[in-house]
Amino acid sequence: MSQEVAHDDSHHNLMVKNKKLLMWLFLGSDCMFFGTLISTHLIYRKLYPEEFDPTLLFSLELTSFSTFILLMSSFLMALSVSAMHKGEIKSFRRNVIGVIFFGLIFLGCQVYEFAHFVHEGLTLSTGTFGSTFYLMTGTHGVHVAIGVFWLISMLFYSKGGNMEAHKNAVDVETAGLYWHFVDIVWIVIFTVVYLIEFIA
Amino acid sequence: MTTDTTIISNPKQNTDISELKPELSDIGLVRPDHSKNVFIDWLTTVDHKKIGLMYGTLALFFLLVGGLEALVIRTQLAVPENDLISAQRYNQLFTMHGTTMIFLAIMPLNAAFFNFLVPLQIGARDVAFPRINAFSLWAFVAGALVVNFGWILQALEAFGLFSASGPTAGMNDFVPAMGWFGYAPITGKEFTGAGTDFWIMGLQILGVASISASFNFIVTIINMRAPGVKMMRLPVFTWMTLIVSLLIIFAFPAITIALAQLMFDRVFGTNFFSVAGGGQPILWQHLFWIFGHPEVYILVLPAMGIVSEVLPTFARKPLFGYAIVVFSGAVIGFLGFAVWSHHMFTTGLGKIATAAFSLLTMAIAVPTGVKIFNWVGTLWGGKIRFHAPMIFALGFVWMFMMGGFSGIMHSSAPADAQQQDSYFVIAHFHYVAIGGILLAIVSGIYYWLPKMIGRMWQGKLNIWVGILTVVGLNITFFPMHFLGLLGMPRRTHTYLSGFGWETYNLVCTIGSYILAFGVLLLLVDIIRCFRSKIPAGNDPWDARTLEWATSSPPKVYNFAQTPIVNARDAFWADKYGPLDRKMGMVDESHGIHMPSQSWMPLIASFGFIPLGLGMSLMQAGVPYAGYTAILGLVILVLGIALWAIEGPGGYHLHPNKQSH
Amino acid sequence: MKKLKALRIWLMSILGLIPLIFISGCNLNTRMSTFVTKGPVAETQLDLFMLTVWVTGFIFLAVGGVYVYVVIRFRDKKGDENIIPTQGHGNPLIELSLIGISILLLVIIAVPTLQGIWYTHDVPDDESSLLGSWYSHGDISDAAKEEPFIIRAIGYRWWWEFEYPQLGITTANEFVIPAGRPIHIELRSVDVIHSFWLPKIAGKVDLIPGRANSMWIQAGDSKEAWIEKNNFSGSDSETQLAYLKYLEDEIYDYYYGQCAEYCGDSHARMLFRAHVVSDDRFYSWIDRMKTGHTKAPDDMNWDNWYQAYDQSPETLTGDINEGLKLFMGRAKCATCHVVKGNPRAVGVAGPNLTYLAERHSIAAGWLNHRNEDNTVDKKAQLANFIQWIKHTDDVKPGNLMWKAKGGGIGELQPLLNDEEIRKISLYLQSLQ
Structure with missing residues (x-):
């Protein structure tokens, strides 16, 4: 997609394409974004343990389900990357549709969850818990949404046979990196924001 | 042996860019390549050199703006109980002075050097992502506009063209007035108005610009080096660029999130920093300084890089202890993330934390000291030529040392309890910022401007620039050490007589005018250089690094043929070294691939302006602000989408011998 | 000559520094000086500061001295243009020993710093601190x-x-x-x-x-x-x-x-x-602050005064009575201020005004009326009260007393006139 190959004829000192390196750096930086959000949440959680009891609100079943969905989407993403490498455009498209579908289910779950929580009285201004929870999971949701948008445009782009393995494998791989990262972040959030509440 | 001696060319092929036919992009629009219109050419450029020059010009403009703000501040403080300007105006001025100097003057000045020099120093044709580079520049412009939008409104108000009434009544004030580190909760909506919102959104946009530029530089330096440019052969300036870029991508997220949280507090009523809802204002300080301290090194490491280039050139010796200078730069960057709380010694961190941050802060003095030792070592045994760049570089070492010493004084937490938030701190960081960073940047300007524009300096104005800035800086800031130790707190718009501060303040004010005059002369000298008739030639200083091997100004493709490097100071080795250290050439008889120009980075980044302003005005309840923000977002997304599908394009050049 | 221009610049800047050293040599014993310490905490802090000054001063002389020597000694002399100096790349031994020395110097600062952090943090943990x-x-x-x-x-x-x-x-x-x-x-x-x-x-x-x-x-x-x-x-x-x-x-x-x-x-x-006094004076000040103003103006007791105030305020005459009436009434001072003793002046939004006239300044230390011998300059005090009430927003821009969402004296209709302000000030001056 975003094709920033300025130098077709230039070599790369590392055996990594520029685009992929860029994505790695972005993900490194993104770690700090999520690190800041998650630590803000945990700091306030530790500071005001009594302020709010999320176990009464969280539905572990639903969130486990959406986590599982996201994990599965990562699996399909891996399949589509490998399909692209082999030049199997059809298989690639099939798998990407799956990723998009699962991503949308995840987003749907999140929208439902947010609506439910707001209905139950947890809003942005509900103490610090509401603030940190929504900003953190919301930022993650925006990441998923951007990923879905990205994959949809890739899907459309690949329709007319525009994509070829030697040229576009790196694009798909970059998108895959992004998708896996978003997935990993969710697993961290699921663990330290949801699961821990039920353990403690 | 330089690049122009062994060029293989085909005279039948096009060599002049203007003769190339414009082509269509993948979306069917004409690419703005080879435009004869100067404005279109510069607005759509993806050439790192032009982008660097634009960064530099804008940064010098904001240096003047920030300097003017400082002069008004100093004039107000010249005598006790002065009422030249109101308390509110003063607070706006010091807030914008800090914000402007850090984000709109020094960072882009550094970015100007990064852009212009890094590809040249590593023998690349451009940065890795030329269009992202253009995007960073224009996003910086958008951010600068949003941060300063309050001044524009203030000016309109002064001419009677605007007033906060009716739909805009909720704006309160237009210009931020909470200090450049915006400590919560004074940034809360119950204490400050629209100015704070402009500041938040402006900094967010500037953050996007900085982070995206940094990705670019890291990829460029890691992946685009010419053959033989191993990491340990990189010029120190490029090394420092790499470290600074890494610092930016890891430090900026902290402030981005903090600003987002603050924005949510103001616009959507969250409780991150609002005490009433359980928020802890101290959290802002932690998040801010986790960014803010690395930011200090983001500002100063490029200066160290510049000096590490200038000193060897004019001492005609390699940098003493190259490896250890590079390593200490990395250590400074790394430790920079571990000392943020030394800005918070007076916030009641507790004994253990205070002690830990005190010791870590002392530790960071070691790699800084190492650099100074190595600079002195570089001079030792050299043949020091006192050209203008060298004068400022020598001044940098001296003044930076002074700033470093007061830094060591701060590191002792109990002593810092008396210095924190007093004029002592002002003295400390202005010695570092002006005596250190600015002198180094001026040195860099004197050193590289001939390379950038192909004209040589004329006259002896540089001597006066040197005298006035150094003398002015010392007269302005040395007495401030005493002011602080005599109890004058910073950020006070006036003071009573009888506290023994009158003489010092007057002297400081006089000094600030001397300093300002020096900076003005610098600009005059730069303009004279642009008008100079003396050609610079490829290598006016008998320099050492790769950028001097090509023409001045460098052609759009930088090097007619990519050099093969066999030594650390590649060009010096090529000139004076043994045969096996001289440079070789990559055979590029098939021509040079150049990236196409594009409107998309400009369009996408200008989407930030309505986005930023709209988001800012939402808090004040200005009608349609939300729609404006959405419009901005649409422009941004559309710009990026078109950017993606227009394709990179590109054309081939075949430089011949003469055109090099 | 050209080669020496850097040296000339340095000479100039050192000359520029001389007057600074002169003024710095002048009075360091000012009102808020950190050089003149009057307590163990500030003393510890000053000692540490001076230690850092000595250590950095030593480094300054050592490194700065070498630096100046190097710049002069290794300058490019006439006829040297074509001599290329030895291209030495560094000397690990020198570098490591310099690092060692710097660490050593920092330890000299670090140890007393740690002691200082512990000492200045809390009230000493001993019997006599209780x-x-x-x-x-x-x-x-x-x-x-x-x-x-x-x-x-x-x-x-x-x-x-x-x-x-x-x-x-x-x-x-x-x-x-x-x-x-x-x-x-x-x-x-x-x-x-x-x-x-x-x-x-x-x-x-x-x-x-x-x-x-x-x-x-x-x-x-x-x-x-x-x-x-x-x-x-x-x-x-x-x-x-x-x-x-x-x-x-x-x-x-x-x-x-x-x-x-x-x-x-x-x-x-x-x-x-902060007024530092002997134990005895401290005790008597505490006593006075505890009881507050037991008498209304004219030595009336408060019950009688308020009875008169409620029923026939015109019987309360004289500037001070008039001032107090304004204080309690039209000027609404008592909604925000406590005057200990006065049973109806119990607002807590503003500063406590008990024995206000004995303070040496008003408006958070901005308007002063202290004589050198630590007495109150009555004339200046009255002028300050008047200025503060009349120009509150100029003396302290943005403060709540002037504009408090409808409750401030800047929002009174009509504003207090000069005579009223004088009477309130005279009343305030009677708070002693």
Whole structure:
């Protein structure tokens, strides 16, 4: 997609394409974004343990389900990357549709969850818990949404046979990196924001 | 042996860019390549050199703006109980002075050097992502506009063209007035108005610009080096660029999130920093300084890089202890993330934390000291030529040392309890910022401007620039050490007589005018250089690094043929070294691939302006602000989408011998 | 000549520095000087500062000396143009030993720094720090006897409130403390961040909303510390006399402090004072603050005065009575201010005005009326009261007394006229 190959004829000192390196750096930086959000949440959680009891609100079943969905989407993403490498455009498209579908289910779950929580009285201004929870999971949701948008445009782009393995494998791989990262972040959030509440 | 001696060319092929036919992009629009219109050419450029020059010009403009703000501040403080300007105006001025100097003057000045020099120093044709580079520049412009939008409104108000009434009544004030580190909760909506919102959104946009530029530089330096440019052969300036870029991508997220949280507090009523809802204002300080301290090194490491280039050139010796200078730069960057709380010694961190941050802060003095030792070592045994760049570089070492010493004084937490938030701190960081960073940047300007524009300096104005800035800086800031130790707190718009501060303040004010005059002369000298008739030639200083091997100004493709490097100071080795250290050439008889120009980075980044302003005005309840923000977002997304599908394009050049 | 131009610049800048050294040599004993310390906390801080000055001064001379030598010695001389110096790349041994020396020098600073952090953080943990060990006047609770003496400093935009929770009194902007006694200061803020800085006695600590910060201060050495420091030997009474003389000569004084963290428009005008006095004067001040103004003007008791005020205010005549009537009535002062003793002046939004006329400044230390001999300049005081009430918003831009969402004196319709302002001021001057 975003094709920033300025130098077709230039070599790369590392055996990594520029685009992929860029994505790695972005993900490194993104770690700090999520690190800041998650630590803000945990700091306030530790500071005001009594302020709010999320176990009464969280539905572990639903969130486990959406986590599982996201994990599965990562699996399909891996399949589509490998399909692209082999030049199997059809298989690639099939798998990407799956990723998009699962991503949308995840987003749907999140929208439902947010609506439910707001209905139950947890809003942005509900103490610090509401603030940190929504900003953190919301930022993650925006990441998923951007990923879905990205994959949809890739899907459309690949329709007319525009994509070829030697040229576009790196694009798909970059998108895959992004998708896996978003997935990993969710697993961290699921663990330290949801699961821990039920353990403690 | 330089690049122009062994060029293989085909005279039948096009060599002049203007003769190339414009082509269509993948979306069917004409690419703005080879435009004869100067404005279109510069607005759509993806050439790192032009982008660097634009960064530099804008940064010098904001240096003047920030300097003017400082002069008004100093004039107000010249005598006790002065009422030249109101308390509110003063607070706006010091807030914008800090914000402007850090984000709109020094960072882009550094970015100007990064852009212009890094590809040249590593023998690349451009940065890795030329269009992202253009995007960073224009996003910086958008951010600068949003941060300063309050001044524009203030000016309109002064001419009677605007007033906060009716739909805009909720704006309160237009210009931020909470200090450049915006400590919560004074940034809360119950204490400050629209100015704070402009500041938040402006900094967010500037953050996007900085982070995206940094990705670019890291990829460029890691992946685009010419053959033989191993990491340990990189010029120190490029090394420092790499470290600074890494610092930016890891430090900026902290402030981005903090600003987002603050924005949510103001616009959507969250409780991150609002005490009433359980928020802890101290959290802002932690998040801010986790960014803010690395930011200090983001500002100063490029200066160290510049000096590490200038000193060897004019001492005609390699940098003493190259490896250890590079390593200490990395250590400074790394430790920079571990000392943020030394800005918070007076916030009641507790004994253990205070002690830990005190010791870590002392530790960071070691790699800084190492650099100074190595600079002195570089001079030792050299043949020091006192050209203008060298004068400022020598001044940098001296003044930076002074700033470093007061830094060591701060590191002792109990002593810092008396210095924190007093004029002592002002003295400390202005010695570092002006005596250190600015002198180094001026040195860099004197050193590289001939390379950038192909004209040589004329006259002896540089001597006066040197005298006035150094003398002015010392007269302005040395007495401030005493002011602080005599109890004058910073950020006070006036003071009573009888506290023994009158003489010092007057002297400081006089000094600030001397300093300002020096900076003005610098600009005059730069303009004279642009008008100079003396050609610079490829290598006016008998320099050492790769950028001097090509023409001045460098052609759009930088090097007619990519050099093969066999030594650390590649060009010096090529000139004076043994045969096996001289440079070789990559055979590029098939021509040079150049990236196409594009409107998309400009369009996408200008989407930030309505986005930023709209988001800012939402808090004040200005009608349609939300729609404006959405419009901005649409422009941004559309710009990026078109950017993606227009394709990179590109054309081939075949430089011949003469055109090099 | 050209080669020497850098040297010329350095010479010029050193010349530029000379006048600075001159002025720096002048008076360091100013009102808020950190060089003149009057307590163990500030003294520790100054000692550490001076240590850093000596260490960095040493480095400055060593490195700076070498630097100047190198720049002069290795300058490019005439005829050298074509000589290329040896291209030495560095010397690991030199570099490592320089690193070693720097670390060593930092350790010299680090060790006393750690000691200083521990010492300046909390009230010393010993018997003599407890309030019960020295407070011998009036009743304090048993719990208070086991605590250090506590003052709660509360920051408002832009003034200070000082509560003495163990002694049950409150004052504003000027507080009184006994010499030689450790005091635990609780730092609280009701709005934004402020910072408590009393330079001669202690460095600053911030007042952060939502956070319970504290610090400790002590004006002058305790008797034991003073004996030890001066190696004083003599009989108990001699010691006592000499110690009192030390307090008399050096410690009893009027100390200046100021908010040191930017807190909005009038941050520059948020000052405070600490009056350091002997134990006896401290006790009598506490007594007066506790009882407050037991009598209304004209020595009436308050019940009678209010009866008259409610039923036939015209019988209360004279400037001071008129002033008090305005204070309670049209000017609405009493909705925000406490005047201890006056049963109806119980507002808490503004500074406590008990014995206001005995303070040496008003408007958080911005308007001063103190004579050199520590008495109050009555004429200046009246002028200050008038200026403050008349031009509140100029003296302290943005403050609540002028505009408080409909309740401020700047929002009165009509504004107070000059005669009314004079009467209120005269009443305020009677608060002594």
